[in-house]
Amino acid sequence: MPKYMLIMRGTDETNAKMADASFDEMLETVGRFNEELIRAGVLVAAEGLEDPSQGVVIEFGGETPVVTDGPYGETKELFGGFYLIDVASKEEAVEWGKRLPAFPGSKCEVRRVPGIDEFPQDNEWIVRERAWRERTGQL
Amino acid sequence: MPQVYDGPPGGDAARRAVEAVWRIESARIVGALARWTRDFPLAEDVAQEALAEALVGWSRDGPPRDPVGWLLATARRRAIDVFRRRSALDERYAALAAGLTEGETAPAAAGTEHLPWDPDRIEDDVLALMFIACHPVLSPEARVALTLRTVGGLSSEEIARAFLVPVPTVQARITRAKRTIAAAGVPFELPPADERRERLGGVLSVLYVIFTEGSTATAGERLLRPELAYEAVRLCRTLVVLVPEEAEAHALLALFELTAARFPARTGPDGEAVLLEDQDRRLWDRSAIRRGVAELGHALAGGRGLGPYGLQAAIASCHAAAPTVGETDWGRIVLLYEALGRVAPSPVVELNRAIALAMAEGPGEALALVDDLAASGRLSGSHLLPGVRGELLARLGRTAEARAELELAARLCRNVTERAVLLRKAAALG
Numbered sequence: 001m002p003k004y005m006l007i008m009r010g011t012d013e014t015n016a017k018m019a020d021a022s023f024d025e026m027l028e029t030v031g032r033f034n035e036e037l038i039r040a041g042v043l044v045a046a047e048g049l050e051d052p053s054q055g056v057v058i059e060f061g062g063e064t065p066v067v068t069d070g071p072y073g074e075t076k077e078l079f080g081g082f083y084l085i086d087v088a089s090k091e092e093a094v095e096w097g098k099r100l101p102a103f104p105g106s107k108c109e110v111r112r113v114p115g116i117d118e119f120p121q122d123n124e125w126i127v128r129e130r131a132w133r134e135r136t137g138q139l
Numbered sequence: 140m141p142q143v144y145d146g147p148p149g150g151d152a153a154r155r156a157v158e159a160v161w162r163i164e165s166a167r168i169v170g171a172l173a174r175w176t177r178d179f180p181l182a183e184d185v186a187q188e189a190l191a192e193a194l195v196g197w198s199r200d201g202p203p204r205d206p207v208g209w210l211l212a213t214a215r216r217r218a219i220d221v222f223r224r225r226s227a228l229d230e231r232y233a234a235l236a237a238g239l240t241e242g243e244t245a246p247a248a249a250g251t252e253h254l255p256w257d258p259d260r261i262e263d264d265v266l267a268l269m270f271i272a273c274h275p276v277l278s279p280e281a282r283v284a285l286t287l288r289t290v291g292g293l294s295s296e297e298i299a300r301a302f303l304v305p306v307p308t309v310q311a312r313i314t315r316a317k318r319t320i321a322a323a324g325v326p327f328e329l330p331p332a333d334e335r336r337e338r339l340g341g342v343l344s345v346l347y348v349i350f351t352e353g354s355t356a357t358a359g360e361r362l363l364r365p366e367l368a369y370e371a372v373r374l375c376r377t378l379v380v381l382v383p384e385e386a387e388a389h390a391l392l393a394l395f396e397l398t399a400a401r402f403p404a405r406t407g408p409d410g411e412a413v414l415l416e417d418q419d420r421r422l423w424d425r426s427a428i429r430r431g432v433a434e435l436g437h438a439l440a441g442g443r444g445l446g447p448y449g450l451q452a453a454i455a456s457c458h459a460a461a462p463t464v465g466e467t468d469w470g471r472i473v474l475l476y477e478a479l480g481r482v483a484p485s486p487v488v489e490l491n492r493a494i495a496l497a498m499a500e501g502p503g504e505a506l507a508l509v510d511d512l513a514a515s516g517r518l519s520g521s522h523l524l525p526g527v528r529g530e531l532l533a534r535l536g537r538t539a540e541a542r543a544e545l546e547l548a549a550r551l552c553r554n555v556t557e558r559a560v561l562l563r564k565a566a567a568l569g
Contacts, residue, residue, distance in 0.1 A: 001365070001366075001369045038376075038380060040163060040376075040377065041373040041374070041375070041376025041377050042373070088162065089155065089158075091155040091156050091158065092159040092162055092163065094159065095156070095160055095163055096163070117403055117422065127421075134420075
């Protein structure tokens, strides 16, 4: 079945709001949403990221990549985490995306995750990746 | 309302958005309505009416801010209309309608617009819905149709397409099923403790039928209907969350995951069937295998041994663990089939045991088993028996007999891609 990624994209402002919010409340809100996905039988994986102030951005411009510490200056939207879900259609993925607990101002991007079957199967690198996926039980 | 996805514009996109909400919510909406009205057939009717209204209204005016609330409120109004109509004919409904009317005119405090959406009751509502859709008073076809429609949120058109039957047939099955439930006075509730396990078995067997039809289509052009099998997987995942203590529910999910893991390798580029021995095992879905093995672990943790679904899942896990056909633990598979034959005797299990035996010990002993099965007449008319017999005869070098059996199997087979495989095998014998 098609897999979709719900990509959470916050901003400095929404991240600040999140930092101010009660942690217990947030755990409960997110927990309830996760539970809904589990009950509906669609959740494959989910991860949230640490605060962007702890991250770095590597920019490829000149000859050598430039490393900038978070929160990255010009960057307006910050990748905050993702859900990977297994649903029947894009519309269903969108419907779940609309239910994401999110602060006003943030966004959720919905993108299909192509399966490895969709790549040329005789390509040496695809063959190697498959072998690794097989060995490790990865998606 | 801005269009949030780039699907076809206008009506079609709106329709698909409504359908997406419905797939996610139908079980909870119908469940809550059924608890509130204490009348499952009525709940299903008014839920469908609300859905029909949404399909028209949302494509015209855009979706409401709270789609679920909208659907519930609309269905609730329809139910009240019905109660009022019936109250003119029947005093019992008069009392109900009077109570409802009061609620309707009360100030719009939280919850009065919607049905009581009690998170502690939703689980029981959905579970009760599964039990009533799979109730033993219904015919097996009706159980399947009603489950897909009310719990899975599929339309009659989708169900008809999945089972290759005309839409009116599905509609008639659902209508009849609801009448049967009304006539038999089946209450909307969780079965009493002493019936629960047996009734759960009924639910599991409906999911099994749905999955099996998706994973080995009995008729038609396509060998697999993964979207139908996926519905069964989705419903079974929901069920496992609702009854985590039931080992056989975990076992059934394990079987589904482990079987579905092989789907990508089971058909070739043109949809033709690829036999287990020829499958590119690198195409197997490793994450599905991992999930299946974990579920099988839960089933075993029940500590009461594996039942029919668990044994089938254990067989599937033997295949999943093997890098090639040759390196498969066929001895263990033979034992598991023997066990399965004892707890759930069936000629198809016997036949599979024969195939495993042929792999473990050689074709001679297996042929004797198949000949016994043929003599019993228990699989007459099925393409499976001559198909396997033909294989075994071919491996024993009895070519002419093998070809005749494979050709007979092809004549009996109703699935186009499977038939092609049988004819290919027969032709390969020269």
